Amino acid sequence: MQEEFTISTNKKQELIDITDRINSIIRKSKIKNGLCNVFAAHATAAIIINENYDPNICLDLIDALNKLVPSGVWRHDKIDGNADSHIKYAILGPSETIPIKNGKLDLGRWQSVMFAELDGPRSNRKIIVTALGDKD
Ligand code: ZN
16 A cells, blocks of 8 residues: 655754654554555655654754755755755665554664655655555
């Protein structure tokens, strides 16, 4: 099965925990065991898995990306000024694939699925969830 949803972001850069949203889509699909792919259909927003118990980890990741990739010094900045967002996105990647076990994401104790906004705020960020597997 496949389902899309959109989210709005409020900051230039932020991480948004979408784990519950993905689990409710899997619940609806009735898939018990299989694989779930979560894909951001954008070139300046990524999907990652990371800890969200301490929200400072999200801020630290954004700080680290900003230290690695300065803004305003790239060729693409002449077009629309967001080359650093594209580079950060390419480092993080557009998707994650997660095992489904007993009808939900089989994440580790400290893992959450996060949408990484890298060029916000945006009102219409599209996430595509594809779940494959056995229903019994
Ligand atoms: Zn651009």
